[in-house]
Amino acid sequence: MPLIKNFKSKPVKNKWIESSIKNEDLIESRRRQIVLGAVKVFSEKGFHKATVREIAEAAGVTMGTMYNYVRTKEDILYICYQHMTTILSEGLNEALDNVEDSREEFRTVMKKNLDLVFENQDEIMFLYRESGAYDTDAIRTVLSQEMRYVELFEALLRRRFKNQKIDEFRLKLAADILSYASVLLVLRRWSLTRRFDSMEEVKEGIIDFMEKGIELIVSEKKSDENGKK
Amino acid sequence: MPLIKNFKSKPVKNKWIESSIKNEDLIESRRRQIVLGAVKVFSEKGFHKATVREIAEAAGVTMGTMYNYVRTKEDILYICYQHMTTILSEGLNEALDNVEDSREEFRTVMKKNLDLVFENQDEIMFLYRESGAYDTDAIRTVLSQEMRYVELFEALLRRRFKNQKIDEFRLKLAADILSYASVLLVLRRWSLTRRFDSMEEVKEGIIDFMEKGIELIVSEKKSDENGKK
C-alpha cells in the first residue's frame, strides 16, 4: 500500500538526546516512564508551570535519575512530542491497513484522525501550545513531522480522485485544510461541547463539510494553476 | 445593520484591572503604551520568556511605573488580548459597513477576516499559545469573546441563506469551521508559505473551499437535526 509507505518510510530527523546511561533498553524503558508522567503533568499545568520535580514524581523516578535520561526540561517536552506523533501515525496506518473499499477510504481516514486527536486532546492541546518552547533544532523536526502529516492527506486525496483531472493547487491546499480539521476539534472543544449534543455528530459533520469542500479539486474551472514553488 | 449590532452590542465581560492612578485618561494612554511594547516582546519571546523589565523598556516606561497600571504580568497579557480583539472586531465591522451587494458579503467578510488575522499573525499566534496562562476569570472572558466571534459567522451564514431551508446543525457547525479558517492561516504559516507562492492565492483558496462546504447547509437530506442542547 503506497500511501502507508509514503507516510512511514521517510526517515524522521530525530534529535538525538544523549544520556550517561549505557544500557539502551533501560534508556528506552525509563524514557517511556518519564513520558507517561510528563504528559500527565504537562497537559494539566502546561510546560512552564510544571516543575521537573513534579514530573519526576509522576513518573516514579527521582530528579537525579531523570537527569540521567534527559539533558534538560526541554528534552522531556521533546520526547513527549515524539510519543504523540508515534501514536497518531501508528493509528492512521492501522486505519489504512483495514480499508478495502477505496470509496470509503477518505471518510475512514478522516474519522480515525478525528478520533485519535480527540482521544488525546489534552496532550495534543498542550503540545500545540508549547511548540514555542522548542529550540531551533527541535522545531525543524516538528515541522517536518507536520509536513509528513499534510503529505499523508495529499496522498489520500490523490487516490480519492485518481483518473480524474485534478487542480494541483486546490489539492495541496485541501490537504492542509484536512490535516487541520482535527485541530479545530481540539482548540474549539469548549465551544463545541457547549453548542452541540454529541461529539460524534460533530465529527461526522466536519467530515461532511470537508468532503463537500474537496469537490473543488476536480471541478473544471481554474484547473491550470500550480501552487508549488 | 443587524449583523453588526449583534456583534457589537452584547456587553463584554471585561475583567476590571484596578490601578493606583487616579487620572483615567492617563491610565488609558499608559496602558496603550504598555500594550504596544508588550505585544512586541511577547510575540517575539512568548509569555514566559519575556521579562517585565523588557516589556517596560519596550514600552518606554520603567518597571515601577508599569506596576502602577497593571497588577501582575498576567494583566499585561490580558490587556494585549483586549487590544487584539478590538482590532479584529473593529476591522470586521468596518468591512460589513462597506458591503452593499449581499451576495458578495460572505466572501468579503471572510477575506477581511483572513487579512486581519494575517496582518497580526505574530500577536494572534502568541495569544493562542498562551491562552493557557490565563486564570479562570480571564478564561471566561476569552471564551465569551470567541463565542461572539462564532456568532458573527452564524449570523453571516443565516443572511447568506435567508429564505432557504437551512439545516440548523450544519449551520452552527459551519460557523465554527469558518471562524477557524483564519487560525489555519496562522498556525500553519510555515507550511503554507513553503508550499505556496502567494498568500493571497491561499486566502482565496480557503474561501473557495469554505464556500463550497457551506452548500451543505441548504442541501435537502438530513435537514431535521438540531445540534443545540
Added chain:
DNA sequence: CGAAACTGAGTGAGGGCTCAATCAATGTTC
C-alpha cells in the same frame, strides 16, 4: 506645598540542574 506620578535598586521565592555519596550487580581472585 501637597498630591499625584514616577523611579529602580532591592528582596525573596521559585525552580532548573548538579554532584558527592550510596547502592546494586556483576566480575575476579584465591
Added chain:
DNA sequence: GAACATTGATTGAGCCCTCACTCAGTTTCG
C-alpha cells in the same frame, strides 16, 4: 563461596540564578 573490586545506576539536598514584584525616596505639576 567468600572477600574484594569495578562499573553502572540511583539519590536528593542544595547551589545558584533568574525574575516578578515592592517601596522608600524623588520629581512633576497644579
